[in-house]
Amino acid sequence: MYRRSLPMIKPLALVLALTALLVGCPSHNGAKLQSLAKLSEQPPVTARMDIQQWRTSGGTRVLFVSNRWLEMLDVRLIFAAGSSRDPQDKAGLALLTNALLGEGTELKDANAIAQGFDQLGAEFSTSSHRDMAIVSLRSISNDPYRRSIERNEREQCQPTHLARSLLLLTEVLGQPTFPEDALARIKNQLRAGFEHDKQNPGKQARTLLFKRLYGEHPYGHPSEGTEQSIAAITQADVQDFYQQAYNASNAVIVLVGNADDATAKYIAEQIASALPQGQKLPELPAPATPTAGKSHIEYPSQQTHLLLASLGIKRSDPDYAALYLGNQILGGGFGSRLTEEVREKRGLTYGIYSAFTPMAAPGPFIISVQTKAQQSEGTLELVQQILADFIANGPTEQELAAAKRELFGSFPLTLMSNADIAGQLGAIGFYDLPLDQLERFMQQVKQVSIEDIKAAFARHLDAEQLVIVSAGPTTGQQPLPPPGERIERVMPVPEH
Template identity: 25%
Template structure:
């Protein structure tokens, strides 16, 4: 490696006494680490800046399909070799696909970090994507789709994104469809792999008992195999902004012979980088973030109408969603929806109380700080700073942003989000979506 191609910088060091450091290798591959010397393990993730939003309609499900296939063998290792190499030293290896990125992660003892880097780099750079494995894994992905369909609490979220954003990259399911996976050719998946799995799109993030320079050396050697780092590109820019898809309202119904009605109200939210995201965290906590939240108290505690009730925020580069989920007896669905809309209307009109503001801030602060006790969470934070946030504020700075949220901030955001016409997704024993139309007005 030439000095021209390698750039190392210190990002911050206030939180742990050890700095977060970042190195850019040839081809634009980034290595970001945080030293946590008080543990005896390392969490390492290889994050690729590609997700289901990057797929054409013909490629629907390719990102997730490919995630499976990269575990199926390289010229050096079989699928069994990959899993047994990590499991034989007591480590964990897995992966997940999201709308806007894909992650392959390993957690091992600090002494086994060289093995972990070698295995995951081999998978990312040298997978064979053989026809026989494409055919075999097709059945596995179809089983995963069937499992999603059998679980109404999973199916309803895909139903909502499809209802709200339609046949767009953000509206289509990460898993793809039965038709798209059944018809997926090996050439399609392999072409997707070759186009998107390039050094400029990859971030290697690690947190734990490590030395940055040693990690960089391991990564450079492992990823250089086969000339993978031979290019001269700059790192891809963080995924920020872009054109938001049109928002649809109305009711989407998936008829299932379930014992519960599964209900999900969805409203347009805010983007991942919106400065109001800290106020949104407080608002979400007050509305449906725990047992003391308004929705939980009103629907479950006071009236006993549901076991599971919560609110959530999904945030992406160009848009977002704020949602409320409730599972209840089918005959109680109308009453539950009226109650949920009533709670949302009250907060939209009047905001939250001082006690709710304090409690909401406490929940967001606690979730942030307690999450940082885990090296995997620290690793994820580093990677997302590179891929989607373009900043890595210290924990103290994040706490200050949370503490700065005011009653007016939450009230204005609630008025903006909760007054918007909602969409409704329903999974349950119903045959007529029109029976729920009144709940949207």
């Protein structure tokens, strides 16, 4: 019978260790988040944060921002444990492993874990993506959390909310048992999702699109797996994946909130020491160039889903700022060119968008639109024409200036909360970006010109070499109305 070999945590010793540090009176001279520059059209908002960076004794990278004004601490662990790490014949294993964290430990069942966090006013969550898996904790940290060594009051120390929340977190991370009943329950939930997807043409189209774009590359299979792959996954598979991917060398720890440097370092050390020991997983390979062309999924409907895609960029690509700003003009916002030409002038859709998704390996560039089935071919040609024109000529000066103003004005909203900051730090740590990435990005955006956008789009996109997937009925086609002559828009089918 398979038996896991997990690093054991001594609960009483850890309680005493956390208690010894996380009690007493806080020091209020910690670094604060610096204010964002005053909003104006020129210059752009900068985002200067006092980011502390170090590695634990075991080598885990840690990023920390102290914010003593909000009496909360956000803890986020980012593992290179997304669906791109699934074994070829076990798609969905990464998602299952992540979902089962918190379902049971050697000392507590799922109800005891949930009640434990709830009674402490703490929020625990997990999520799984293609590149990464995330474990998050938000805890109250308004009570005294550092013992005054001078007073030597160890016998009077009482564990605080933060200390107990962290103790429970380390137990969940270090002693998961992945119970068979929980595994069966989540498998059943996924099976129900697969049945729902059979009635969801948009989901079917997206699954086929990624298969077309990436083939046998780790990004090519659905993150949630398939009916066949999920059925084959066992508890032993989950335990093996946990040992390989949820180890201290394969993680980044992010701390944001009410803590000083010494406390943050102690917390990070305790979390990292609770994780299994292992090796950082290797970098993902580069995907092969996909074969351009059209694929169609026949589906009885009043409308057609259209997806146009190409390989995009890695998160570290130097063209990121130019492509991001250019895409905002092309199809990233409500006032974008695609929205104006396809939705506003012709009424062909309720919504159309385009997006680059930079990832560890080149992520996708996708244009997505739903339209009336009888005008799907004309809509596809119109979208291709708009993209080709944008690649060839770029935006206008007015479009560029408006996009910069909008970005400069909205950027502070990306740092409104500790959780927002933790998300930004997680990307910096996981993708190994410079610590001043946010400030650097805004300065790059300020300097982006029309020629920069044209050159960046030309380097990465070709309107004649797109992977195109449609899902809808085969039906006779109608000509598109001229600009300004709207037709009745088709209400999109909900996809969830």
